Amino acid sequence: MSQDPINKDDSSIVDDKAPLWIYVKKIEKLAGGGSWRFECNFCNNSYVGSHTRVMTHLLQEGIKGIKGIKGCLKVTPQQRTNMKNLVKECKERIKRAAPKAIPLPSSSRKSSSSSLDYDMSYKDFNPSESDPKKRKGMGLVDKAFQIEAREQCDGEIARMFYTGGLSFNLARNPHYRTSYVRASKLPGYVPPGYNSLRTTLLQK
Template identity: 60%
Template sequence: MSDGGTPPISSSVGSVNAGTSSGAADPENEIIDDKTPFRKFVKKIQKQQGGGCWRWQCNFCKLYYNGSYTRVRGHLLKEGTTGVAVCNKVTPHAFTAMSKLVKECKERLMNAAPRHVPLPSSRQQGGSSSTSSYGMSYHAYTQAPTTSDGGKKRKTAAGFIENAFQNSAREQCDGEVARMYYTGGLSFNLARNPHYRNSYIRVSTLSGYIPPDYNALRTTLLAKERKNIEQHLEPIKITWKDKGVSLCSDGWSDAQRRSLINVIATCESGPMMLKAINCEGEFKDHSMIADLIIDSIKEVGWENVVQVVTDNGPVCSKVGALIASKYPTIFWTPCVVHTLNLDVKNICTPPLVASNADVFDACCWI
């Protein structure tokens, strides 16, 4: 079985071709897609405009047609309801074999489809106490069911309390949220995000609310949020002309180990992230880094930039020289924290302690 549920052609397909002499596709060297098995028995000629429509030729009757896979199926299975003529060259034996092929493909797709797993419930735990989010154990209120004179069962105290607190519904909702984390590979730290809890609090007041779908999150809502953030950052940008800006840049790696370079504009009014560039697979020499920082200088306005701050590695030293040569009013400043870090490493690294014994004795408190 190959990925995507497309196993090698079964014996039933061989029967299709064995029962025809009209040059149907050879099943020995090809693989059938379980979702579109009948594409084996037609030849694609040319892609048509719109959807998945093709101009294709039937391997049985050798006639040409236009349409999607639905018409291919209707043509070969003689369904006669898809706007295409049925194939009169398909023999009864071939028709039976193709019908069997459809059934086999359908069964494989059903077996490969995700299966619904019921959410966990306290009732499934057999004997474990059912405790709500309020910390109340309902088994403390359980009484043996009694019957009235009319033979009807009375509700227990546990039943009344469970209905009042909607314990079962809360349990199912917790299970859905937890499963969203597990199946989506979401970080558990997301539960600490204040927007996560605030969103559920707002939803609890909106009857019938449905959360935004995939397309809304990546298009309209994203554009709306970006515009909102830019409006809130505008007061900081206005102060750049009066107070000047320092551009700080550093390289780092994200959770997926992708190499990134960020640029931050900072002034008395506060810092602002300008960009984070994905440099994965690129050679990060002084010319490439300088071009990235110069683009940020142009975005801020060179007349507003006072200095550029980077670490003091050899590559960044060349970057500073390039920027200073292009913009004489902007000077390069090596990062003080990076400088102190290198100094401490030089003092405290065990192999170098012997050669720096006097310095180490004076600075070992670090």
């Protein structure tokens, strides 16, 4: 693969999430998303798009139905194999680096319980069941379910701290508790994602 026309500058460091950028020259960053105007190092043709289009052009996969992009005819079969192997290696590195689920057996569980024991079964938990009026007629089974659901929820929160490298001091932040109290009163609430946290919400 050393004979392939890859970029030689500092930007040629392989990005595991978008490894084939090293085979094209980025000309101009377009507003919004991850699209660039780029020039292929093999055929010197220019296109506009994200890493997905770079892959489409170089690997000639999924071209049918995609407008504004053509497969590169200058890439040899061996070079294409090298690229596919690179993409595969990067995906495997990402997979290996992904945080592993940490089993957190509760006091009511055996210490040998696996992380699978802490599944999302508590999705079926109905917040309205915490209503004191509805708790009066609650049986032993219902109470046991509530205890288990709480323990599973605590386990998920703890796992977030451990796998995300969060400081335990965050638990002392008043917004930490307030956010969960508010969320518990909104059935079906889904917390903001990566993009919202770094853009829209950050600007407020």
